[in-house]
Amino acid sequence: VMESLKGVNRGRLQVAVASTVNYFAPRLLAIFQKRYPGITLKLVVTNREKLVHLLDGNAVDLVLMGLPPKTVEVESEVFMENPLVVVAPPDHPLAGERDIPLSRIAQEVFVMREEGSGTRQAMERFFAERGLSIRHGMQMTRNEAVKQAVRSGLGLSVVSMHTIELELETRRLVVLDVEDFPDRRQWYLVYRQGKRLSPAARAFREFVLAEAASIAAPISFPQKTPANG
Numbered sequence: 001v002m003e004s005l006k007g008v009n010r011g012r013l014q015v016a017v018a019s020t021v022n023y024f025a026p027r028l029l030a031i032f033q034k035r036y037p038g039i040t041l042k043l044v045v046t047n048r049e050k051l052v053h054l055l056d057g058n059a060v061d062l063v064l065m066g067l068p069p070k071t072v073e074v075e076s077e078v079f080m081e082n083p084l085v086v087v088a089p090p091d092h093p094l095a096g097e098r099d100i101p102l103s104r105i106a107q108e109v110f111v112m113r114e115e116g117s118g119t120r121q122a123m124e125r126f127f128a129e130r131g132l133s134i135r136h137g138m139q140m141t142r143n144e145a146v147k148q149a150v151r152s153g154l155g156l157s158v159v160s161m162h163t164i165e166l167e168l169e170t171r172r173l174v175v176l177d178v179e180d181f182p183d184r185r186q187w188y189l190v191y192r193q194g195k196r197l198s199p200a201a202r203a204f205r206e207f208v209l210a211e212a213a214s215i216a217a218p219i220s221f222p223q224k225t226p227a228n229g
């Protein structure tokens with residue numbers, strides 16, 4: 001046991017995460033670092049499209065992201081749930097409504113993430129699969145900007161529950177009860193196929209698969225209550 005620990009407790013580890021994973025990734029790294037203080041950790045935070053480039057260029061050890069790419073050959077393993085929800089400012093007319101039909105939601109303007117965002121892709125796919133298109137409002141490259149914009153009344157948006165923990169707690173945003181939501185996505189740990197993982201990378205992979213879900217703040221998913229009790 002001591003020998004294998006020694007082997008792991010050195011070296012460098014580069015992890016790249018989607019901007020949405022960033023809401024809990026530093027917490028994971030902090031715990032991992034305490035366990036393996038000799039490993040030098042580097043974190044890259046970016047959107048889905050850039051993560052795919054990093055995988056393609058073999059530029060990082062491990063990636064934590066939404067849907068794994070199809071254009072690069074990768075190994076991928078699910079490590080956690082990633083529900084997407086519709087958010088609105090607390091004073092929005094639809095806040096507090098039950099079972100809002102998708103056709104009603106499609107009349108609203110949506111604040112969009114940039115092209116290349118996995119969240120944006122999932123959101124567009126979600127509506128397209130149901131024969132609906134959404135009205136694009138302002139576009140922005142950060143989850144933080146999207147949340148501020150929604151709060152300021154620029155439109156609704158679809159975001160990962162993991163990005164709005166604090167806003168829900170302080171009631172700066174509310175989750176709307178929309179038909180077919182939450183969109184139940186998952187997080188994946190991804191690396192290039194055939195990549196030889198270093199001992200540090202292997203240790204991190206095991207850590208994420210075994211413990212990430214319980215470390216990332218437990219999120220209270222919006223419960224669907226049947227209309228008739």
Ligand code: PGA
Nearest residue numbers: 018019048066117118119
């Ligand atoms: P992104 O990440 O929207 O920042 O690209 C989220 C995802 O890929 O799910």
